[in-house]
Amino acid sequence: QKEVEQNSGPLSVPEGAIASLNCTYSDRVSQSFFWYRQYSGKSPELIMSIYSNGDKEDGRFTAQLNKASQYVSLLIRDSQPSDSATYLCAVPQEDTGNQFYFGTGTSLTVIP
Amino acid sequence: DADVTQTPRNRITKTGKRIMLECSQTKGHDRMYWYRQDPGLGLRLIYYSFDVKDINKGEISDGYSVSRQAQAKFSLSLESAIPNQTALYFCATSERSRAYGYTFGSGTRLTVV
Numbered sequence: 001q002k003e004v005e006q007n008s009g010p011l012s013v014p015e016g017a018i019a020s021l022n023c024t025y026s027d028r029v030s031q032s033f034f035w036y037r038q039y040s041g042k043s044p045e046l047i048m049s050i051y052s053n054g055d056k057e058d059g060r061f062t063a064q065l066n067k068a069s070q071y072v073s074l075l076i077r078d079s080q081p082s083d084s085a086t087y088l089c090a091v092p093q094e095d096t097g098n099q100f101y102f103g104t105g106t107s108l109t110v111i112p
Numbered sequence: 113d114a115d116v117t118q119t120p121r122n123r124i125t126k127t128g129k130r131i132m133l134e135c136s137q138t139k140g141h142d143r144m145y146w147y148r149q150d151p152g153l154g155l156r157l158i159y160y161s162f163d164v165k166d167i168n169k170g171e172i173s174d175g176y177s178v179s180r181q182a183q184a185k186f187s188l189s190l191e192s193a194i195p196n197q198t199a200l201y202f203c204a205t206s207e208r209s210r211a212y213g214y215t216f217g218s219g220t221r222l223t224v225v
Contacts, residue, residue, distance in 0.1 A: 008152075034213045043202055043216035044155075088155070090213065099145065099170065100214060104154035 003027060004091050006103035014111050019076040021106045023089030026070070033065060033072045036088040038105065044088055048074060079110040115139045118203050118217035125193050125224055133188045133220050135203030143206045144186040145214070146170075146178060148199040155202070161186055193224040 006023050013019045025033075032051045036044035050056045050063040050072065062075040076083055086105040093099050116137045125131050135144065146158040147170075157170030159178040167178060175197060177189045190197055200221050204214040 036213075041200075041219075041221075043219050044214075045216075046213045049213060099157050099160060102155040104152060 003101035004089055004103040006087075006089050006106050008104055009107040010109055011106055012109045012111055013079050015079060015081060017079050017110075019079045019083065019108055019110070021074040021076075021087050021089075021108065022071060023073065023103055024071045025089075025091045025101075027091065027094055028067075028070065029094045030067075030070075030091050031094065032092055033063070034090040034100070035061075035063060035072075035074045036090060036102075038086045038088060040085075076108075079108075081110045081112050084109050116203060116205055116215050116217035118201075118220050120220060121218065122221045123223070125222070127194055127224060129193050131190045131193055131222070133190075133201055133203075133222070135186045135188070135217055137184050137203075137205045137215075137217075139205050139215055141205035141207055141215070142183065143208065144180070145204040145206070146176075146186070146188045147202045147204060148172070148197075149202060149219075150199050158188065158201075190222075190224075193222075195224045198222060198224045 004025050035048040037047050038044045048063045050065045056063045060077045064073045086107045088105045089103040090100045119134045143162050145160040147155045149155050156172050158176050161167050161180045164180050179187050202219050203217040206214050
């Protein structure tokens with residue numbers, strides 16, 4: 001089992017809708033979680049981090065964490081065509097902290 | 113100027129050639145990383161360094177070497193390039209605390225023919 005798993009998609013939503021992206025992780029002791037957005041051919045850009053169970057909101061983005069079920073999700077409200085990108089979930093290696101494990105990403109397309 | 117700069121942005125090279133990818137940063141971060149990204153495989157760690165005298169292999173280090181010339185500079189070398197090293201390469205930096213995530217460079221698209 002991979003450390004971090006995401007549905008690769010593609011996920012398509014109409015403009016203005018809510019996009020829901022999910023990520024599961026295998027290490028029960030993981031404490032922090034990160035979402036990156038990556039436009040095609042560009043580098044990943046950090047958009048959200050979450051450390052505690054529950055929801056964390058930042059503008060149109062909401063990260064949700066459920067440590068008991070080992071999943072973290074990202075909701076994008078009022079989706080815009082500019083949100084079309086691949087979204088990567090990342091979890092740091094807890095035992096040594098030497099690296100982050102990345103999911104393979106979910107491709108999102110927002111249809112105007 | 114970008115916080116993490118990679119050169120070159122694009123490179124086409126022939127099989128068997130030696131090539132170096134360079135990364136420099138102005139973030140002041142101690143930790144630097146080299147990843148490659150392939151479709152369907154995501155980001156995979158090649159090498160990482162926590163300071164000038166610390167170099168560590170990642171999960172896919174075979175065929176690669178690195179040099180940490182200074183706190184701000186970390187270069188990746190392909191000693192004898194092969195076609196399956198064709199990929200998008202990213203340099204990243206981070207603070208010591210795992211709480212802040214990575215800052216990525218803009219990437220180098222490498223094609224080995």
